[in-house]
Amino acid sequence: MSVNTDYQETVREVIVELFENLSALLVFIVAGVFLVPILLLLVTSVKSKTEIFTDPLALPQELQIENYANAWTTGGFDHYFMNSVIVVSVALVLILLLSSLAAYALVQFDFPADDFLLVFFLAGFMIPPQVLLVPLYTIMNALNLLNTYFSLIFAYVAFGLPFSVFLLRQFFVTIPDTYAEAARMDGCTELQVFFRIYLPLSMPALAAVAIYQFVFLWNEFLYAIIFITDDAKRTLPAGLMAFQGQYAGDWAQLAAGIVIAVTPTVIFFLLFQRQFMRGISMGTTKG
Known part of the structure; x- marks a missing residue:
């Protein structure tokens, strides 16, 4: 009886170890599928035109760092980058401020149709942005906002609010009401409760919203x-x-431009990844 038990335990350990090895192999393969194109892009961005066409998969014999300088200056990425910084920064601040205020109101105040309001916000991120392109274009044209930063900022805020309100609301309901009640007893107004209690406690959720x-x-x-x-x-x-249209044949500068374009999102995620994971995992324990 003892022999059979030991044999079963040994078989179980072998199966578990085999499963762990297969899982690790699968993770390695999946990571390779995603990393190989990225590595190829990075290598291409520091190659010369001749090396790209003669041996596209080989490492460069000499790093062509000037590809990035040429893409930044002659390709116009300096003002493209600054335009993105302006539009995204303003839109992101507005989304965080308005969505957190709306989520706080949904949690702390009793509206006659607060459930309907929540469903209304949920319906907002179920509509694909492409469906609203023509109506929004008509509105922006009527307001003379086309070809301005405001047209993008208003559209981005409108599309960013529904999901942000939903996620922050789910996080706010996990904060004990006693904190807000104690602050009110000390003479705090609703805005003071919001800025002094809820915002500091909801930094992980705000980071998750900001990254997304x-x-x-x-x-x-x-x-x-x-x-x-x-x-x-x-x-x-x-x-x-x-x-891409102007430098269609210059794959090195094009690859350098793509690296410049995606680098800020990677850096932003790496800086706030812990808060992002906490914000996503928290706020799901209470509805």
Whole structure:
């Protein structure tokens, strides 16, 4: 009996170890599928034109760092980058401020139709942005906002609010009401309760919203190419398309431009990844 038990335990340990090895192999393969194109892009960005066409998979014999300088200056990425920084920064601040205030109101105040309001916000991020392109274009044209930063900022805020309100509301309901009640007893107004209690406690959720929205806004292409026609006001995704058309045969500068375009999102995520994971995992324990 003891022999059979030991044998079963040994078989179980072998199966578990085999499963762990297969899982590690699968993770390695999946990571390779995603990392190989990125590494190829990085290698291409520091190659010469001749090396790209003669041996595209080989490492460069000499690093061509000037590809980045040429893409930044002659390709116009300097003003594309600044345009994206302006539009995304303003839109992100507005999204965080308005969505946190709306989520606080949904949690702390009793509205006659607060459930309907929550459903209304939920319906907002179920509608694809492409469906609203023509109506928004008509509105922006009527307001004379086309070819301005405001057209993108207003559209981005409108699309960013529904998901942000939902996520922050789910986090706010996990904060004990006793904190707000104690602050009110000390004479705090509702805005003071919001800024002194809820905002400091909700930093992980705010970081999660900020990362999610930053990646979406920084890479948004459709509205950026439709609403902005002046090259001097284009954001990075639209500018990258114009750059591709102008330097279609220069794969080295094009790869350098792509690296410049995606680097901010990677850095932003790496800086706030812990808060992002905490914000996503928290706020799901109470509805």
